[in-house]
Each structure stands twice: as structure tokens, then as C-alpha cells.
Amino acid sequence: MRILVVEDEENLAESLRQGLSADGHRVEVAHDGHRGLDLARTGGPYDVVVLDLMLPGLGGHEICTRMRAHGDPTPVLMLTARDGERDEAEGLDAGADDYLTKPFSFVVLGARLRALARRAASPEPTVLRVGDLVLDPQDRRCRRGTRDIELTARELGVLACLMERPGRAVAKQDILDEVWDAPHAIDPNIVEVYVSSLRKKIDAPFGRRSILTVHGTGYRMAPDGG
Numbered sequence: 001m002r003i004l005v006v007e008d009e010e011n012l013a014e015s016l017r018q019g020l021s022a023d024g025h026r027v028e029v030a031h032d033g034h035r036g037l038d039l040a041r042t043g044g045p046y047d048v049v050v051l052d053l054m055l056p057g058l059g060g061h062e063i064c065t066r067m068r069a070h071g072d073p074t075p076v077l078m079l080t081a082r083d084g085e086r087d088e089a090e091g092l093d094a095g096a097d098d099y100l101t102k103p104f105s106f107v108v109l110g111a112r113l114r115a116l117a118r119r120a121a122s123p124e125p126t127v128l129r130v131g132d133l134v135l136d137p138q139d140r141r142c143r144r145g146t147r148d149i150e151l152t153a154r155e156l157g158v159l160a161c162l163m164e165r166p167g168r169a170v171a172k173q174d175i176l177d178e179v180w181d182a183p184h185a186i187d188p189n190i191v192e193v194y195v196s197s198l199r200k201k202i203d204a205p206f207g208r209r210s211i212l213t214v215h216g217t218g219y220r221m222a223p224d225g226g
């Protein structure tokens with residue numbers, strides 16, 4: 001991924017550059033807000049932008065607001081030294097896609113950047129079909145054959161995750177990253193609960209087995225829909 005980091009604490013900026021580069025990303029760093037906005041506008045396109053909240057020149061909120069005002073949809077992860085819901089709400093109001101409070105774990109940062117880029121890269125599919133199982137994520141409708149099936153939003157998200165990759169193993173953590181808004185705070189085993197309720201709705205009443213367990217990893221959608 002190509003990543004822009006706007007961070008005025010030089011030690012932190014440098015460790016982000018080194019860490020993200022070691023993960024194979026191409027990283028550019030700006031140490032003040034004006035330079036950051038310049039790079040965001042002319043240095044990209046970036047796959048994701050990491051914005052510190054408190055910056056000399058121009059703050060993270062302002063940069064994000066201006067990016068969005070210019071129609072720049074690049075995912076933004078806001079870094080804040082302050083904790084609290086108010087900061088989070090401000091960041092999201094400015095158009096940030098996620099936020100992280102310092103100090104943070106580098107592993108968590110990496111995972112959340114990947115999740116942001118993935119969400120941005122894969123727009124909502126139109127209609128998913130696997131065998132006779134049909135899912136329309138936009139209309140929130142699911143059916144098997146001619147029978148409509150009622151799903152909750154979360155069940156629908158989990159099912160879409162699997163139906164987008166028929167026949168392939170999907171890790172619980174990847175499902176969590178895609179379907180939950182704050183996946184870092186949640187145990188991946190929660191996915192089991194939703195898979196279990198999905199099986200009761202899309203498989204059991206039809207005598208089918210479409211969501212297969214991949215031991216030690218997660219789940220796989222049977223390529224023929226079960």
C-alpha cells in the first residue's frame with residue numbers, strides 16, 4: 001500500500017515509517033499540517049492516510065475536512081493523544097474513517113490500515129449468487145431458491161463476506177475486520193455465534209450445508225451453495 005503519515009512527533013513518525021516500510025508499504029511522511037495537506041492533494045494517490053490530530057500549521061481535522069471538501073475519498077485513520085468519545089466523534093465528523101488513541105500497538109495499527117484499504121478497494125457488490133443462495137447486500141435481501149430468508153444486518157455482513165469468496169477459507173479475524181466497526185475490541189469467536197444462526201436460517205431448513213468449518217482458521221462457503 002501507499003501510505004501518507006502526517007505526524008509532527010519525529011520519533012513516532014520515523015518509527016511508523018520504518019515499521020510500515022518493513023511491512024512492505026511505501027510510506028511518505030509529513031511533519032506539519034500544511035505539508036501533509038499538500039502531499040494528500042498532489043503526492044498521491046495514497047491507499048490510506050494516517051493523520052495526527054494535533055499538528056503545527058493545520059490540524060488533522062482540518063486536513064481531513066479539506067480533503068473531503070475536495071472530493072478526496074482516501075481512507076483516513078486519525079491518531080489522537082487525547083482519549084474520549086468526544087475526540088472520536090469530532091474525527092468521524094471531519095470525515096475520518098477510523099481513529100486510534102496514542103499510545104497504540106503497531107500490530108493494531110497495521111491491521112486497521114489493511115482493513116480500511118480493503119473496505120475502500122471493494123465497493124459493495126451488487127448481487128451475490130452461490131448455487132441457489134442469493135444475497136443482495138444493498139436491498140438487504142437473501143433467498144434460497146424461491147424462499148426469502150430474513151437476516152439481521154450482522155448476519156448479512158458475515159454471509160456476504162463468505163459468499164464473496166466461494167470455496168475459499170476466510171479467517172474469523174478477516175470477517176471481523178470487514179463486518180464490525182471496531183473489530184480490535186472484539187473477540188473473533190463472536191463470529192461463531194453469527195455463523196451458527198446463519199446455518200439455522202439458510203441451511204438447516206433446506207437440509208443443506210453451505211457454511212463449512214475450516215478448523216483453526218474460520219469458514220468456507222461451499223462453491224455450489226451447499
Ligand code: CA
Pocket residue numbers: 007008009052053054055
Ligand atoms: Ca501531534
